[in-house]
Amino acid sequence: MQKDEMTQQDQEIRDLLRDYPMPHADAGFYDQALARATHEGSRRQRNRWLAAGFGAAMAAGLALWMIGATFFAGPDMREVDTAIPGITMALEEPRTVNLVFSSAIRLDTATLTVSLPAGVELAGFPGQSEISWETSLDEGKNVLPLTLIALTPVGGELLAHLEHDHRDRTFRLRLNIS
Amino acid sequence: MSTAENSQTFERLVRPQFDRLYRLAWRLTGSKAEAEDLFQELLIKAFGKLDDLVRIEEPGSWLCRVMYNLFIDEQRRFKRRRMHTVEESQLPGDGLAGLPGPGNPDYDNERLEKIRRLDRALAQLSDEHRIVVLLHDTEGYKMSEIQDLIGVPVGTVKSRLSRARARLREILTADGTVS
Numbered sequence: 001m002q003k004d005e006m007t008q009q010d011q012e013i014r015d016l017l018r019d020y021p022m023p024h025a026d027a028g029f030y031d032q033a034l035a036r037a038t039h040e041g042s043r044r045q046r047n048r049w050l051a052a053g054f055g056a057a058m059a060a061g062l063a064l065w066m067i068g069a070t071f072f073a074g075p076d077m078r079e080v081d082t083a084i085p086g087i088t089m090a091l092e093e094p095r096t097v098n099l100v101f102s103s104a105i106r107l108d109t110a111t112l113t114v115s116l117p118a119g120v121e122l123a124g125f126p127g128q129s130e131i132s133w134e135t136s137l138d139e140g141k142n143v144l145p146l147t148l149i150a151l152t153p154v155g156g157e158l159l160a161h162l163e164h165d166h167r168d169r170t171f172r173l174r175l176n177i178s
Numbered sequence: 179m180s181t182a183e184n185s186q187t188f189e190r191l192v193r194p195q196f197d198r199l200y201r202l203a204w205r206l207t208g209s210k211a212e213a214e215d216l217f218q219e220l221l222i223k224a225f226g227k228l229d230d231l232v233r234i235e236e237p238g239s240w241l242c243r244v245m246y247n248l249f250i251d252e253q254r255r256f257k258r259r260r261m262h263t264v265e266e267s268q269l270p271g272d273g274l275a276g277l278p279g280p281g282n283p284d285y286d287n288e289r290l291e292k293i294r295r296l297d298r299a300l301a302q303l304s305d306e307h308r309i310v311v312l313l314h315d316t317e318g319y320k321m322s323e324i325q326d327l328i329g330v331p332v333g334t335v336k337s338r339l340s341r342a343r344a345r346l347r348e349i350l351t352a353d354g355t356v357s
Binding site: 008009010012013014016017018019020021022023025029030033034036037038040122123125145147 | 347
């Protein structure tokens with residue numbers, strides 16, 4: 001009797017697993033991904049020296065921009081006020097921005113919050129102006145690629161707020177839309 | 179070959195595999211955004227290895243293995259980026275939000291609720307267990323195909339599958355999804 005009950009449970013779970021759905025790719029996603037890959041691949045062949053220099057930072061970037069700063073775990077950690085870097089994006093064309101964080105030590109369970117200006121979205125998260133990741137940082141450089149899409153020509157500032165153990169830093173990137 | 183010829187050759191080889199690769203990316207990552215990132219990274223990497231790709235008899239299997247390795251590398255680098263302020267299931271077109279709702283004959287309310295519970299149960303499995311059970315029981319991969327993909331012996335695949343099913347049974351029995 002017990003065996004029969006287990007078999008029935010197993011069968012029901014198998015049926016659920018067989019029906020376990022997944023969404024289809026958005027229309028045009030395959031074409032865009034293919035275009036990005038061939039564009040990026042060709043660009044890399046032209047710029048092998050650059051790819052060698054930046055290594056992993058190039059891994060997922062259609063276009064590369066870096067927000068670089070050192071995220072120290074020390075008690076005197078504070079934001080360094082530097083000139084705000086900027087990029088120019090084309091309207092409604094995805095552009096990948098690589099956020100690059102350097103850490104003096106490994107940090108577990110850091111939280112990264114990205115705040116987007118009105119009219120700019122993160123691919124895959126329509127309508128979300130603030131998105132958080134829980135992540136860890138290895139010692140050295142850590143790269144987080146974000147694909148942005150400008151839906152209006154306004155632009156503004158992207159804020160990347162990194163927090164760990166009650167210490168935090170904020171990095172800014174100006175987004176100009178052409 | 180010229181850049182244009184390279185692009186055409188690449189497209190001819192990879193486009194027939196797109197649906198299979200997208201499904202694999204989704205099953206590995208469990209989210210649309212990460213699946214798209216993984217799919218994109220695979221194509222970029224594969225285009226850089228076009229010379230190898232044109233000589234491979236079964237580009238689909240090769241691409242799947244490269245994707246799996248990219249997924250593992252990504253885990254090592256970022257420990258999987260997990261959204262925690264945005265519920266994936268609430269994202270339009272993502273997770274289970276894109277499922278047909280009430281009134282659809284394929285997914286009545288009771289069935290939909292069971293699948294949502296299955297989704298939550300799968301999230302409690304380790305990646306290695308979740309991936310094996312999804313590839314085998316959902317996608318219909320053979321044991322040998324999973325072995326080739328993830329690079330572990332068939333015995334290990336069977337063991338992971340058995341443990342994954344047992345854990346699912348435990349969770350889904352406890353919450354009353356199956357009886």
